Amino acid sequence: MAVFPTEEWFAEFVVQINASEEYRDAARTWEGDVSLVFEAEPDKGVPEDVWGWLDLWHGECRFGRFVSADEGAKARFVVRAPYSRWKDIIRGKLDPVKGIMQGKLKLRGDLPAILRHVRAAQELVRLSGAVETQFVDEAGG
Amino acid sequence: MKAVVFEGVGSVAVREIPDARIEEPADALIRVSVAGICGSDLHFLHGKAPMSPGETIGHEAVGVVEAVGPEVEAFAPGDRIVVAFNIACGECWFCRQGQTQLCEDFRNLGAGAFGGSLGGAQAELLRVPTADVNLLRVPDGVEDEVALFAGDVFTTGVFATATCGVAAGRSVGVIGVGPVGNAIVQSALLRGASPVIAFDREADRLALAEGAGATAVDVSERHPQMVAAEHTSDRGLDVVFEAVGAPPALETALDVVRRGGTVGVVGIYAGEEVPLPLGVLWSRAIDLRFTGICPIHAWWEETMEGLRSGALDPRPLVSHRLPLQEAPRGYALFEAHEATKVLLCP
Numbered sequence: 001m002a003v004f005p006t007e008e009w010f011a012e013f014v015v016q017i018n019a020s021e022e023y024r025d026a027a028r029t030w031e032g033d034v035s036l037v038f039e040a041e042p043d044k045g046v047p048e049d050v051w052g053w054l055d056l057w058h059g060e061c062r063f064g065r066f067v068s069a070d071e072g073a074k075a076r077f078v079v080r081a082p083y084s085r086w087k088d089i090i091r092g093k094l095d096p097v098k099g100i101m102q103g104k105l106k107l108r109g110d111l112p113a114i115l116r117h118v119r120a121a122q123e124l125v126r127l128s129g130a131v132e133t134q135f136v137d138e139a140g141g
Numbered sequence: 142m143k144a145v146v147f148e149g150v151g152s153v154a155v156r157e158i159p160d161a162r163i164e165e166p167a168d169a170l171i172r173v174s175v176a177g178i179c180g181s182d183l184h185f186l187h188g189k190a191p192m193s194p195g196e197t198i199g200h201e202a203v204g205v206v207e208a209v210g211p212e213v214e215a216f217a218p219g220d221r222i223v224v225a226f227n228i229a230c231g232e233c234w235f236c237r238q239g240q241t242q243l244c245e246d247f248r249n250l251g252a253g254a255f256g257g258s259l260g261g262a263q264a265e266l267l268r269v270p271t272a273d274v275n276l277l278r279v280p281d282g283v284e285d286e287v288a289l290f291a292g293d294v295f296t297t298g299v300f301a302t303a304t305c306g307v308a309a310g311r312s313v314g315v316i317g318v319g320p321v322g323n324a325i326v327q328s329a330l331l332r333g334a335s336p337v338i339a340f341d342r343e344a345d346r347l348a349l350a351e352g353a354g355a356t357a358v359d360v361s362e363r364h365p366q367m368v369a370a371e372h373t374s375d376r377g378l379d380v381v382f383e384a385v386g387a388p389p390a391l392e393t394a395l396d397v398v399r400r401g402g403t404v405g406v407v408g409i410y411a412g413e414e415v416p417l418p419l420g421v422l423w424s425r426a427i428d429l430r431f432t433g434i435c436p437i438h439a440w441w442e443e444t445m446e447g448l449r450s451g452a453l454d455p456r457p458l459v460s461h462r463l464p465l466q467e468a469p470r471g472y473a474l475f476e477a478h479e480a481t482k483v484l485l486c487p
Contacts (some may be wrong), residue, residue: 041364082364101424102400104366104379111420 001132003091003139005038005050007066009131014054014064015129023127024059027120031057032113035072037080044137046083046090077109087135088129097121142158143487144197145468147206147253150188153198153375155466161266166212169272171224175285176263177201178471178483180319181292181409185253186472192253199263199485200226200250201293203285206276207266215273221285222276223292224269224446225437226250228259231274240437241274263468265487267272283449286462286484290324290455291393294482296444297407297435298324299453301449302332304432305380305405309333314369314378316340316394318350320458320482321407325382326355327453334380336372340365340393343478349457360393369397376400383408383487388415395427403428458482 002009017023038050051072055063072078079096081089085104088094097118099105107114114121146156163170176199183188185198192198206220216222228248229241236244248270251261260268269275279288290296302325307313313334315322329337330353339350339357347357358368369378379397383390386408392415396403404427407431422429447453460480463471465487474480 039364041367042362051144082367084364084367100421103396103398103421106396106419107418108416111418 002132003134003136004131005046005052005136009133010052010064010066011132013128014061016130017054017061017064017124020123022126023120023123026123027056027059027117030059030117030120032076032080032109034077035067035075036086037072037078038086039080039082041083044072044083046136049080068112077107077114079105079107080107083136089125090131090133092125092129095122096125142265143465144261145199145465145485146237147185147192147194147196147198149194151186153186153469153472155192155468158197161260161264161268163210164268165270166210167271168210169206169216169269169276170208171202171204171215171222171267171269171276173204173262173264173267173487174258175203175289176465176485176487177289177293178263178468178475178485180321182251182472183476184409184411187477190252191255194252196263197261198251199261200252200256201289202250202262202267203279203289203292204267209272213272216276216278220276221279221288223288223441224250224262224267225275225280225441226262226293227434227437228257228270228275229436229438231271231438233277236274236438239436241436241438242434243436263465263485265340265465274438277445280445280449283445286444286459287455289484290453291441291445292333292437293435293450294320295324295328295448295453295455296437296441297321297347298326298328299444299447300435300440301325301382301405301407301432302328302334303440305382305403305430307332307334307380309337311374311379312380313337314340314365314394314397315350315355316381316383316390317363317395317408318346318355319384320455322346322351322382322384323353323458324453324455325407326350327353327386328447329380330354331447331452338368338372338378340368340397344479352457353454365393367394373399377402379403380405386410388413391415395429397424399429400425401428403430406431437454455482459484462486
């Protein structure tokens, strides 16, 4: 079981993405790298912002890893939210597109491009939930 | 007379300069008893706002009327008064609407050329133009250092909460609880807002806000958005004030306000530019309101009554009382965040 948010978890997420026919189909016209920022919540065991970078291209994740903030900020899209919001997303309790429109997540990048690929975004969310996950604030000592 | 003089970016000194005097028939000359160092004075000190070496600084003062020009009707020598930091004509269309900060002849004490080259309040003597408009009598029983806050900081808080629709039962957030943020906290509580959440990372400021009745949140320990969510069934706060004057604080304000809520930008901005997600703000129906400079004259009587009754209490904010001669030390303390509010006594 991988602990979220760690590199191990992120690597497993990339594996899930590339194993998904549904994602490949939904994102076949998607072009662009995405940084996901899991914002710090020190009281939840996330002392600093964590940047995960996904190079997504025509239904494939060509590369995915943790990066520095400077590197991650160069991505075409940056989606950021507090750690607890990502927990809700991974658990399927928060739709990320709705979350952006409600201000619970922040997007830097072309919002209409995301809206044109809602199904791909939803599939990414489903795949994040497919990773066998333990959350850092719920991990036992 | 002695006055605090801007010597260049990062430097002030107390110098002997020619006495302030009556220059226009509507002027009053004030012998200053207490002057404040304000956060906006630091903007000049840091060069964020322009000021030329040799110009005098400061815009918060309480004192006694020393002399008046022949057109002054409401005040006479010996009156104890507080001065408005922004100097208005009282006659133009904006002044008649109560928007004295937008006065056609807007001036600002101790703000260099930007403020109309009026003298600074951190001085022994201060010339106040259009005295009938720009002075407020201090009621008996109100101490000088309490009355001082009607001339800027607490009136700014009262104005901000009124302008942004703070009312009983509304949830309020304040980003940055320095003196102005604390004044917003107190004013919001006085209007019946609940909860009032103070966001900052400085322990002493948070303690003061908590002492005033706010819920204090150290943003270096907790994510502001999640705190707001906890208090509002995940909606976000009704009204949020940005009382810092820095883009990250504005971002935090937009992060914690609810859909359909109001963000009041009270903090001072100069040349900053920020990218804003207009589509998201539009769809969230955010009311982003720049309060601008406080129109002191429209709100200072209400504020003075709050100060007189004790409903508004600035005294816990006063961390240092220094002789005017020690103004440079006062600026250094304030700049180093080792002081909450520094008062200078000429």
